[in-house]
Amino acid sequence: MTPAAILLALLILPTSVTGSGVALPHIGRDTDASLAALQWVVHGYNLTFASFMLACGSLADRFGRRRMFGAGAVLFTVSSLASALASDVLVLDVMRALAGVGAAALLTSSSSILAAAFQGAARTRAFAAIGIVTGAGLALGAMAAGTLTDAFGWRSFFALHAALMLLVLLAVPLIDESRGASSARVDWAGTATFVGALFLLMLGTVEGPHWGWGSTEVLGLLAGSAVLMGAFVMVERRVRHPMLDLKLLRNARFMALCLIPVVVTFSFVVLLPLLPNYLVVANGSSSRAAGTTMLVMTLPILVTPLLVGRLMAWGLTTRGVFGLSLVCLTAGTGWLAVVLRPDVGLSALAGPLVTLGVGLGLNFGLVDGAVLTVVAPSATGTAAGFLNTLRLGSEAVVIAAVGSALVNLARGRMGEGLSRFPAYGDGADELANRVNAGDLTGPLTSVPSESRPEFSDFVAQGLTDAWQTVLWVSAAICAALSVAIYAMLGGSEPDKGQGTEPASAPTAAADAVPR
The missing domain is CATH 1.20.1250.20 (MFS general substrate transporter like domains)
Known part of the structure; x- marks a missing residue:
């Protein structure tokens, strides 16, 4: 049951990356959203997904991989359901960003859970299965999203994510808990500076083609990212239990x-x-x-x-x-x-x-x-x-x-x-x-x-x-x-x-x- 639930989660996550873009024209017609607000349905998910990845992995080592997996599944389910019900594009943007945080928690904890559950050739087969289901989500996500949105509307795409992730949630109690140095204090300063640095870097890169690479806004974001990354390195060298x-x-x-x-x-x-x-x-x-x-x-x-x-x-x-x-x-x-x-x-x-x-x-x-x-x-x-x-x-x-x-x-x-x-x-x-x-x-x-x-x-x-x-x-x-x-x-x-x-x-x- 545990591997099936994890593989189902890993099938859902890439479809959310590739399928959301297909749904954008339908969302735009329904919400009358501007192009900039509409693009953040995709950008919001991608930016938080990447920015919180390392932080979620570190927290999983501290508090437990099953606990982080369950928290990610709850957050992804709730935000996907809220996305399906959203009538305002700004609410949808926020919910998609929260779904990205949940996805980061799911992805980082799932591989650790499988690594602890299997050994030897069985572990190799388990990670080969990860490759297959993730590839399936990547390959078929856009097609599935197009079929759903054409037949039932864009809300059905996010509603299906919530329904499937609910099945994953039901299996969380069956997952064996594992953790690293759980007694260590959380490196909140390192977590905050790293997440902030990566978020500003990606935001500046995403907006660079639109605002202009030499614009004050983009240069400010990139400079802020560099400052925060420098602060992150200094923090990690000084704390007893660093995030990284x-x-x-x-x-x-x-x-x-x-x-x-x-x-x-x-x-x-x-x-x-x-x-x-x-x-x-x-x-x-x-x-x-x-x-x-x-x-x-x-x-x-x-x-x-x-x-x-x-x-x-x-x-x-x-x-x-x-x-x-x-x-x-x-x-x-x-x-x-x-x-x-x-x-x-x-x-x-x-x-x-x-x-x-x-x-x-x-x-x-x-x-x-x-x-x-x-x-x-x-x-x-x-x-x-x-x-x-x-x-x-x-x-x-x-x-x-x-x-x-x-x-x-x-x-x-x-x-x-x-x-x-x-x-x-x-x-x-x-x-x-x-x-x-x-x-x-x-x-x-x-x-x-x-x-x-x-x-x-x-x-x-x-x-x-x-x-x-x-x-x-x-x-x-x-x-x-x-x-x-x-x-x-x-x-x-x-x-x-x-x-x-x-x-x-x-x-x-x-x-x-x-x-």
């Missing part, structure tokens, strides 16, 4: 495992919200057709984790599996840069997209299990929190940065030849913003009908040039990180100390990570 034992950051294998999701972000995750817009503009695809194309990339996540056990049975170490995953992610990104062109067909896209999906599937779940084998049992909540902070924080920052880079690059490409279409009077800035958002129909209405085919080709080529530049840079970053990660995974045993010694019970994942 900084010795963890000197554990090369732990840091290598935590950097794997960053490679995933640069190669795979960044494509999820942005590539469909390219396909709509450069290929003339419908939104539904673009979404179907993305399934080619996401569906391999559902089956590839099953291959990991077979590969390890054939003698491949966990380090080898991770190395193969990183090669697929890096090669898939570069391959996509090579084949991407206006009117590219699914046959050309299938190779790189499947390669990317396989690359993610090879490490999905496995990295979550492996990271808990290189820290002390008392620090598994903190370790899971740090891993997922890097995972979700890098997603928010990189997606915003890449989106901004695409707009700037497309503006430069299109600005050079836009004078050939004097009828279009909105300028390269407006054109770049609109086509990167997936809207070519609007700009086409400003151009005479006889010039529209040439204008479409011009826009598609400029957008393709921008995408190829971004993809090659992403591939280079992935390659550099991959080399560093593989080298760090082969590093020596970390120094013994609080939160850094490996768990004493041998596991398949632990044995496979090189020592």
Whole structure:
């Protein structure tokens, strides 16, 4: 019952990330909300989800993983139900932010609970199951949300989350409690400064493309984040029981495992919200057709984790599996840069997209299990929190940065030849913003009908040039990180100390990570 409840929770969380965006047009029509308020239905959840991850993991180590899991389930259930009943978009924004806090508590505690409940090969299978269900939520969340909102309205999406999470709540009393240094005092100063620093960083990154990266508001947010992060480091060095034992950051294998999701972000995750817009503009695809194309990339996540056990049975170490995953992610990104062109067909896209999906599937779940084998049992909540902070924080920052880079690059490409279409009077800035958002129909209405085919080709080529530049840079970053990660995974045993010694019970994942 316990594994089923945890896996159900882990299926729900990614659907809330990918599905909320699909519901936005329906929410906007129903609430008459402004675009800025509407976007915070997604941003509010994502920001609190990432910002509270490490704090929730640390608190789970202090107060108990089952207790934190139950608290997260209660908060997620109540806020999802309130979201379904909300009539004002600002109330909905607040409820979605609270749901993000609940999601952080659920995610960080769940992996620690499973790590304590299973050993050896059973633990490997449990974390492979995590990869499968999380991948299913990621792959199918948008489709499920679209089906629900079209048939029953947007409220049904959040109501279903509340109903499913209620089933998870019923299983909480059956979960065995586990905790770390429960007698230690909570590091409230460290918790507050870290959450504040990360929240300001992500807020500044999310709003940078809209407010301007050089604006006073964005620079102020980034400066505030730097100040709070400096304060956090000072606090952690002085308190007796820090929220984050900084010795963890000197554990090369732990840091290598935590950097794997960053490679995933640069190669795979960044494509999820942005590539469909390219396909709509450069290929003339419908939104539904673009979404179907993305399934080619996401569906391999559902089956590839099953291959990991077979590969390890054939003698491949966990380090080898991770190395193969990183090669697929890096090669898939570069391959996509090579084949991407206006009117590219699914046959050309299938190779790189499947390669990317396989690359993610090879490490999905496995990295979550492996990271808990290189820290002390008392620090598994903190370790899971740090891993997922890097995972979700890098997603928010990189997606915003890449989106901004695409707009700037497309503006430069299109600005050079836009004078050939004097009828279009909105300028390269407006054109770049609109086509990167997936809207070519609007700009086409400003151009005479006889010039529209040439204008479409011009826009598609400029957008393709921008995408190829971004993809090659992403591939280079992935390659550099991959080399560093593989080298760090082969590093020596970390120094013994609080939160850094490996768990004493041998596991398949632990044995496979090189020592």
